[in-house]
Amino acid sequence: MKCALVTGGSRGIGRAICQKLAIDLGYFVLINYQGNETAALETLHLVEQEGGNGAVLKFDVSDEEAVNTALSNWIGEHPDAVVEVVVNNAGVAKDGLFMWMKKEDWQNVLDVSLNGFFHVTNFFIQKMLRNRYGRIINVVSVSGVKGTAGQVNYSAAKAGVIGATKALAQEVAKRNVTVNAVAPGFIQTDMTAEMDxxxxxxxxxxxxxxxxxxxADLISFLASKKSGYITGEIININGGIYS
Structure with missing residues (x-):
């Protein structure tokens, strides 16, 4: 059973990614969520409505032990499952001017985006290398590429993932494992609903x-076999706001 894991897959961009990977590429989709089980089950329902298959998987990407336990348990129960695609989409924003930023708002944003990337990707990387196939796609942000005032923590976290993407891509390319990042600009989601x-x-x-x-369409392409010669890239998808 060929599987794709999407972290933060319950809403917004994550939900759309789950649907595309299940329908376009035929993957059994593991929909990760941290707290909102209702939204995760809704995503699963949408996937199944369109003829796809999947399951919901609860864990906090910033908690290494929780990641390892949840993923080990699931794989133990599904020994025929091979996770070919990992989409590191989970992220959190705690915006505010740097001069007033609390340490926990700095730490929390880095823990989810940057440490979350490490915990989840590190769990799967050896398996992908042994299988000589894998697609790792990191959802970053225009903020990580150009920096955004009021988002020093978020910009730093996403920029860290961009650096990791470029470096890891070089380490694993020989084994047919690609590592890319997608950097969205302003996208209509819950996260941007409060914006003017x-x-x-x-x-x-x-x-x-x-x-x-x-x-999600761009991520679906990067997760497919068609993208095998693209690796270490940061692809901006922002309507020309920063190009």
Missing amino acids: EQELVKLIPANRFGKAEEV
């Missing part, structure tokens, strides 16, 4: 926010 879309649209050459499905 009418004002922000003026900054975007494409004159609109992106859709979660558009990000």
Whole structure:
């Protein structure tokens, strides 16, 4: 059974990714969530409605022990499962000016994005190398590429994942394992619902926010066999706001 794991897969971009990987590529999708079980089950229902298969898997990506326990248990119960695709999508934003930033808001954002990438990817990397096949896709942000005022913690976390993407790609390319990152700009999700879309649209050459499905389409391509010669890349998907 060929599987794809999507962290933070219960809502927004994560949900759209789960749907695309299940329907476009036929993967059994492991929908990771931390707290919102209702939303995760809703994502699973949408996947199944479209003829796909999957399961929900609860763990906090920032907690190494929780990651290892949840994934080891699931794989132990499904010995025929091979996880070919890992999408590190889980992230959290705790915005505020740096001069007033609390240490826990700095730490928490780094723990989820950067340490989360380490915990989940590190769990699977040896298996992918042994199988001589794998697709690791990290969801970063325009903030990690150019830096965004009021998001020093988020920008630092995503920039860290960008550096890791480029380095890891070089280590594993010989074994047919690719490592890429996708950097969305303004996308219509719960995370951007509070933003003043009418004002922000003026900054975007494409004159609109992106859709979660558009990000998921790009990730679906990077997760497919068609993308085998693309690795170590950071692909911006932002309507021209930073290119």
